Amino acid sequence: MAEGYPQEQRDAVYRVIAERRDVRQGFRPDPVPPEVLGRVLAAAHQAPSVGFSQPWDFIVITDRARRERVAALAGRHRDAFAADLPGARARAFDRLKIESILDTPVNIAVSCDRTRGGRHTLGRATQPRTAEFSSVLAVANLWLAARAEGLGVGWVSFFDERELAAELGLPAHVEVIAYLCVGFVDQFAPEPELATAGWARRRPLSWAVHAEEFGRRAMPGEEPVDQLADVLAAIVPPDAEAMAAARERQDRMTKPRGSLGVLEDVSVRLAGLAGSCPPPLPEPACVAVFAADHGVHAQGVTPWPQEVTAQMVANFLAGGAVVNAFAAQAGAEVTVVDVGVAADLEPVPGLLPRKIARGTADFTEGPAMTRDQATAALVTGAEIARDLVAAGNRCLVTGDMGIANTTASAALICAFTGADPADVTGRGTGIDAATYARKIDVVCRGLDRHRLGAPGAPGLPEPADPVGVLAAFGGFEHAALAGFILGAAALRIPVILDGVIAGAAALAAVALAPDATAACFAGHRSAEPGHAVTLSYLGLRPLVDLGLRLGEGTGAVLALPLVQSAARALRDVATFDSAGVAEKS
Numbered sequence: 273m274a275e276g277y278p279q280e281q282r283d284a285v286y287r288v289i290a291e292r293r294d295v296r297q298g299f300r301p302d303p304v305p306p307e308v309l310g311r312v313l314a315a316a317h318q319a320p321s322v323g324f325s326q327p328w329d330f331i332v333i334t335d336r337a338r339r340e341r342v343a344a345l346a347g348r349h350r351d352a353f354a355a356d357l358p359g360a361r362a363r364a365f366d367r368l369k370i371e372s373i374l375d376t377p378v379n380i381a382v383s384c385d386r387t388r389g390g391r392h393t394l395g396r397a398t399q400p401r402t403a404e405f406s407s408v409l410a411v412a413n414l415w416l417a418a419r420a421e422g423l424g425v426g427w428v429s430f431f432d433e434r435e436l437a438a439e440l441g442l443p444a445h446v447e448v449i450a451y452l453c454v455g456f457v458d459q460f461a462p463e464p465e466l467a468t469a470g471w472a473r474r475r476p477l478s479w480a481v482h483a484e485e486f487g488r489r490a491m492p493g494e495e496p497v498d499q500l501a502d503v504l505a506a507i508v509p510p511d512a513e514a515m516a517a518a519r520e521r522q523d524r525m526t527k528p529r530g531s532l533g534v535l536e537d538v539s540v541r542l543a544g545l546a547g548s549c550p551p552p553l554p555e556p557a558c559v560a561v562f563a564a565d566h567g568v569h570a571q572g573v574t575p576w577p578q579e580v581t582a583q584m585v586a587n588f589l590a591g592g593a594v595v596n597a598f599a600a601q602a603g604a605e606v607t608v609v610d611v612g613v614a615a616d617l618e619p620v621p622g623l624l625p626r627k628i629a630r631g632t633a634d635f636t637e638g639p640a641m642t643r644d645q646a647t648a649a650l651v652t653g654a655e656i657a658r659d660l661v662a663a664g665n666r667c668l669v670t671g672d673m674g675i676a677n678t679t680a681s682a683a684l685i686c687a688f689t690g691a692d693p694a695d696v697t698g699r700g701t702g703i704d705a706a707t708y709a710r711k712i713d714v715v716c717r718g719l720d721r722h723r724l725g726a727p728g729a730p731g732l733p734e735p736a737d738p739v740g741v742l743a744a745f746g747g748f749e750h751a752a753l754a755g756f757i758l759g760a761a762a763l764r765i766p767v768i769l770d771g772v773i774a775g776a777a778a779l780a781a782v783a784l785a786p787d788a789t790a791a792c793f794a795g796h797r798s799a800e801p802g803h804a805v806t807l808s809y810l811g812l813r814p815l816v817d818l819g820l821r822l823g824e825g826t827g828a829v830l831a832l833p834l835v836q837s838a839a840r841a842l843r844d845v846a847t848f849d850s851a852g853v854a855e856k857s
């Protein structure tokens with residue numbers, strides 16, 4: 273067996289990997305000596321390549337006028353990107369430096385010629401993109417060698433590739449892979465700048481390692497992770513000390529005691545959730561609209577055809593729904609998750625394709641989903657929460673879309689709270705008396721079918737098996753939303769709940785982990801009767817009560833500025849002592 277390197281050299285290899293950074297600031301004007309640049313380029317040129325085709329070329333640019341033209345190209349795309357960002361993100365992006373084209377003495381463009389090596393290049397015939405992958409590996413070598421030489425490298429990708437290729441005089445068959453800004457620096461940041469700036473977080477390695485097949489997370493030598501159990505285990509009670517500190521600070525703030533009413537409680541709960549006073553500002557925020565279809569639609573519980581679910585998903589993605597308007601106003605991002613729409617959806621930016629199945633089964637005839645499906649949807653929701661937080665969000669907002677989902681919600685609410693179907697079944701999108709009577713009957717038959725109690729009988733037993741209840745009645749969006757809430761709670765990130773669908777999902781989440789309530793903020797009280805029952809069962813006070821019954825996340829988004837204001841007041845408002853304001857005697 274070949275020997276590994278001696279320990280010291282091995283350490284150096286791992287060190288350069290750990291300490292390589294994308295550098296955008298703090299460059300020195302010193303020129304890079306040709307021999308240093310030569311060594312770095314030689315390292316790049318030793319990269320592996322498909323069929324040994326070596327598809328890269330390196331264009332070394334020092335001319336100031338050319339770099340100014342390249343910087344202008346990048347500037348235009350930076351501005352266009354910024355113009356598209358929701359409020360808090362745009363402010364954070366404004367603080368980021370994304371290129372150092374003019375601050376560095378040398379720029380290097382790395383290109384790819386995917387025709388090099390001819391027709392029979394090994395491996396490229398079946399996977400043409402391997403040509404580009406090979407050029408990227410040259411970049412990786414260059415980046416590591418540069419770090420070892422004390423040279424910072426910043427990769428700029430804010431380009432229209434054709435514009436850049438024209439500026440660099442590339443022939444038509446050669447494309448640009450990377451544009452790198454290179455120069456000496458005084459120091460390298462210990463962490464990615466985007467992490468330090470709070471833009472994104474590093475994902476733990478354990479999230480990225482799967483054993484044998486995708487989704488079976490396991491580190492080498494360890495048993496596969498039970499993801500749901502892991503999420504549940506991470507949920508802790510709110511921090512009593514932080515809550516007490518928040519309460520005490522509210523009393524010292526330059527305002528009469530208690531004058532911020534419910535917002536004082538919100539700030540105290542945010543502090544308890546975060547475990548710090550003041551808590552971090554809950555921004556940026558992202559609304560995740562979970563969309564799915566329901567087998568119970570076949571029972572005639574709504575006049576709307578099932579296709580409307582997919583059509584509304586397209587509307588959310590095109591930015592044309594009410595939730596888009598409200599989110600734009602509140603400065604929040606909208607993400608749409610297909611967890612079970614009964615149609616094939618085109619892949620478009622903003623859509624997360626996470627379909628468990630094409631709609632649930634009819635719960636009056638059997639379980640809406642299998643236990644495995646319910647668990648998969650829970651885990652999916654938790655992973656989405658995790659990914660959105662890793663992407664830099666500090667507040668999550670629930671949204672939902674699914675024709676017939678108020679019927680499934682009513683059944684879930686009855687099963688979890690023991691309420692009477694007649695008290696919690698609502699008119700949803702607006703239905704006539706005959707449909708309403710049928711809807712109540714459907715909920716009763718569903719409950720009866722799953723033997724959770726006789727129709728209409730008061731005090732249905734509180735089910736000890738929340739996954740079983742979700743599987744019996746839930747939509748995929750209910751189960752995924754429950755996972756989303758649990759995922760937020762596990763990360764100690766606030767989640768603003770929308771109406772009755774989110775409420776029904778929260779009942780499942782809290783049945784699985786009672787401390788998850790600490791992460792939940794009730795955005796509003798919907799006009800659906802089951803929602804008030806749910807909120808009082810959860811002990812949550814709605815922040816907005818405007819008779820909304822739309823769903824999509826609309827009521828929750830309206831409450832976002834309230835939650836953010838509550839946190840900001842606790843952070844920013846002066847205290848009597850600090851401001852020198854006299855207190856009431």
Ligand SMILES: Cc1cc2nc3c(=O)[nH]c(=O)nc-3n(C[C@H](O)[C@H](O)[C@H](O)COP(=O)(O)O)c2cc1C
Binds near residue numbers: 430463464465
């Ligand atoms: C393909 C690619 C394109 C990138 N484009 C940009 C860019 O346009 N502007 C920028 O500031 N950083 C860019 N980066 C740098 C990343 O933001 C950076 O690698 C990431 O934040 C991790 O930080 P680290 O490289 O210091 O570990 C790019 C990185 C890669 C791999």
